[in-house]
Amino acid sequence: MARATVAVVFGGRSSEHGVSCVTAGGVLGAIDRDRYDVVAIGITREGRWVPAPTDPADWAIIDGEMPEVRDAADTVLAPTRAGERAWSVLDGDGTVSPLAEIDVVFPVLHGPYGEDGTVQGALELVDVRYVGSGVLASAAGMDKQFMKTAFRAAGLPVTPDVTLLRGDRVADRIADVEALGLPVFVKPARAGSSMGISKVSDLATLEAAVADAAKHDPKVLIEQAVSGREIETAVLETVDGPRASVPGEIITGGGHDFYDFEAKYLDEGAVNLVSTADLPPELERRVRDTAIAAFRAVGAEGLARVDVFVTDAGDIVINEINTMPGFTPTSMYPRMWAAAGIEYPELVQTLIETALARPVGLR
Template identity: 40%
Template structure:
C-alpha cells in the first residue's frame, strides 16, 4: 500500500516564502506511485488549510496556497487529521517543511508528539535548541566544540543597559562583529558592524525579529557546510564551501540574486575534511539530532575549524546546499526524501516501545 504523507508547509514565520519553495520542490521529487500526498498549508497569519489529495507535483507555488474551496482549519488545527467526510486520515508520516519560528523551533514538533504522529526531522529538544543560537552555543561549549567568541542579551537588557552592553561587546569581542536574532534562520536580521554606530543600528534591526540577540566575533575564514543524515548512527556528507559575492552569506545571496558560488566538494586537506566530519557528527549528537541537520563551520587559512551553527531544517530545494551535498555523496534528491521518511518511521516505532505506566 502507498504511504500516506502529510506535507506541512508555509507557516507564521519570516521564512514563509522559503518554505513554499521547499514544498514545491519536494512534491516534484516524491514518487506518487509510492505515496499519497496531502498538502497542509499554514498561512502567514497562522491559519491552517488542508488541500485535496495531490495527484501530481505542484507546478507553481501558488498551487500550494489554495483558493477558497479548501478546508480551513481555523478553530481546531488538528482537523487536518479528518477528511471532508468526517473520517480520520491515517497518516504514515508528517513531513514538516517549515523554516524558522513556529515550525522549525520545536513548536510544531511538540504538537505532532502530542498527537502521536510520526514526523520527519528533529524532535522537540533538537529543534528548539537548534533554533535558539544561545542555547545551541552553550550545548556546543559543553560538548567541547570550538567556537568564535560571542555574547548575548535580551530586549529588556538593551532597553536598560545599552552602554553596558556595548562596553561588554567591545571588551569580549574585536571589530568587526556580527549581530543576529537568536531565533531565526536564513540570515534574516543579520548585520555586520565595524564600529559603535553600526553595532547599535544592527542591534535595533535584529530586535525587530527576536527578543534575544547574539553578537559574535567576526573572523576571516572560509564558510564550509556539511550535511548530516540519520538517527542514532548519523552519516556525514562531503563538505561544501560557500563563496558569496556580498560581505557575508545574507538572505538575498541565499535565495534571490544567485550571486553565491557553491563549491562541492570543498578543496580542503584530507585531515581537515575528516575533522569537519567528526565535528559535524558531534554537533548532531550534542543537540540530540534526528533525521537531518546541516552543520556550518568556519575554516581559517591555517585550517583551524570553528563551528558556526547547525540548521535543523535547512533549505531543501534541489539547488539548496543540503541536498546538493548529498548529491555529491551519491544520494539523489528523491532518495534523500525516501530515507528521511524511513528514518522518521523508524524513530516513531522505537518510541512506541517505551512504557508509559508502571507495570
C-alpha cells in the same frame, strides 16, 4: 499492503514563510507518487492550517517573488487523541469531512513556530511520526544561545558572543561588545535564512543593527567575526547512526559582504555553492567529525546541516546547526548528498522511511 500517506507541512508564522514554501515545492516534486500518497498542508502567516495544492509548480519563486500560503475557507484539523491517524477538514459552514489517514508528517517549516520544536511537540502529543529532530534538538538548534551552550558543553569550538535579551540596553553592553573586537555580526537568536543579520564594523551603527535584528526576535546575538572559509556539511541519520557528507563551500561575491538573504535566494550568480570543498584529507575528516559531534551534541534526528568556519590556520569553528535546512533540489544539503551519490528523490525517501521506522513517544 496499503501505501503510506505523507503530509508535507509548510509555510508558517515566521519570517521564513516563503523559504518554507519553496522547500515544500522541492519535496513535493521529489516524493515518489507511486510509492506514497501525498497530502499538502499549508500554514498561513497568521497560523491557520489549510489544505494546499500538491503541485510543486505552485511553490516556486516567480519573478523574484516568494510563494505564500493563502488563507482559505477550509481549516485542517489534526487528531486530538494519541494513536489516531485520521486528519479532517472543517469547511466554511461548519461541516467536518475526512482529509486523509496520515502515516508520517514531513514538516519543512523554517524558523520559529515550526522548526523550533513547537510543531514537533504538537505531533508528539498525538503520536504522529514525523521527519527530523524532536522537540529539544529542534529548540536548541533554533536558539543560537542554547545551541552554543550545548556545543560548549560537548567541548566543541564556537564563536565568542554577547546575548541581548528583551529590554537589555545596547549602551549597557558596549564594553562587552568591544571586547569581542570589530567587526561583529548581529543576528536574531531564533531566526534563519540570514534574516535580520548585519555586519557591524563601527560601533556607531550597532544600535541600528540590533534594532533590525529585533524585528525578527527580541533576543539578539552579537558574535565575533571569524575570518575563514564557510564550509557546510550535511548529516543524515541512518540505521548505522549519523553519516556526514563530503563538505561543501559557500563562496560569496557579487557585492555581498556575507551570505545574506538576497544572496541566498534572490540574486542569481551572487554565490558560488561548491558541493565538494577543496580541503586536505585530514582537514576534511576533522570537519566531518565535527559535524557529527554537533549533531549528537543537540540530540538531532533525521537530518541537519552543520556550518563551520575553517581559518587559515586550519582551526574549525562551528557557526550553527540547522535541523531543517533549505531543501530545494538546488540547496546545499541535497547537493552535497548528490555529490556523494545520493540523489534528491532517494534522499527524500530515506528521510521518510527513517521517520516511519522511528518509534513514537520517548526515545
